[in-house]
Amino acid sequence: MTTRAATDARRAAVLGSPIAHSLSPVLHRTAYAELGLTHWTYDRYEVDEAALPGFFERLDASWAGLSLTMPLKRAVIPLLDEITPTARSVEAVNTVVLTDDGRSIGGNTDIPGMIAALYERGVEKVETAAVLGAGATASSALAALSRVCTGPVTAYVRSETRAAEMRGWGERLGVAVRTAGWDRAAEALRAPLVIATTPAGTTDALTAAVPERPGTLFDVLYDPWPTALAAAWSARGGAVVGGLDLLVHQAVLQVEQMTGWAPAPIAAMRTAGERALHGG
Structure with a gap:
């Protein structure tokens, strides 16, 4: 890892659509300040799939990296010079490192970020797990579970098409995936580890089944927080890992990869994220 001088002027940003809600600028800017990277900037840009190639064409040598959110995590792959095995395993890139020799390398910090967030709460091995949802985040969850879960994972989804996709990801990632319809989602809550990857409000109706x-x-999710399900879970004494935990851990890895400076200041980044969420 090449360490750049703190006085080097470099740029980074998060891209996606919609993007106004993103906490990534808060986290990355906090890290830069703590690391003394006074000439680094980190911004957000509203970029959809159609605009992404043009954005890449305008990148110059001042750019060090990009964070990508939906809907760009798969759309970016054809634009890259290289993709890491982790990102390739789920066909999802959330991190692009732009090297000094002009290459673009796509990676995925969501997967190790999930694992780190679970480890931080003492969850290192479980015998079974359940996943609510079947989107891009769900495939990353399966990749994380390949390191954490020793037995089968049940995915609760809304269609047979989604079910087939999740079984396919399981085969690819070496995870024994069973699928069930969303009408049986309440059953998921009995698993020792439940990963909810659905949009805001989707799991609210499950609170009575905790x-x-x-x-x-x-x-x-991290906004709104806590979700109704997370609040009901905590009220029953269950352990809860939140979206901010994931966001911070994956951002820590992004900062280290983009800047070459490590370790990133996780405590300061988490505090800044919590303050931003609560309007501070």
Whole structure:
């Protein structure tokens, strides 16, 4: 890893659509300040799939990296010079490192970020797990579970097409994936580890099904927080890992990869994220 001088003027940004809600600028700018990278900037840009190639064409040598959110995590792949095995495993890139020799390397910090967030809460191995949803985040969740779960994972989805996709990802990632319809989603909450990857409000109706002694819930949302399911889970004494935990851990890895400076200041980044979420 090449360490750049703190006085080097470099640019980074998060791209996506919609993007106004993103906390990534808060986290990355906090890291730059703590690391003394006084000439680094990190911004957000509203970019959809159609505009992405043009954005890449305008990148110059001042750019060090990009964070990508939906809907760009797969759309960016054809534009890259290289993609890491982790990103390739789920066909999803959330991090682009732009090297000094002009190459663009796509990676995925969501997967190790999920694992780190679980480890931080003491979840290192479980016998079974459940995943709510079947989008891009769900495939990253399966990749993380390939390191955490020793037995089968049940995915609760809304269509047979989505079910087939999740089974396919399981085969690719070496995870035994079973699928069930969304009408049975309440069953998921009995698993020792539940990962909710669905949009805001989707799991609200499941709150009455939270068991008396819940295991661990990993809800990837961070705004609004807590979700109704996370609040009900906590009220029953269950452990909850939130979307901010994931956002911080994946951002830590992005900062280290883009700047070449490590370790990134995780405590300061988390505090800044919490303050921003609460309007501070």
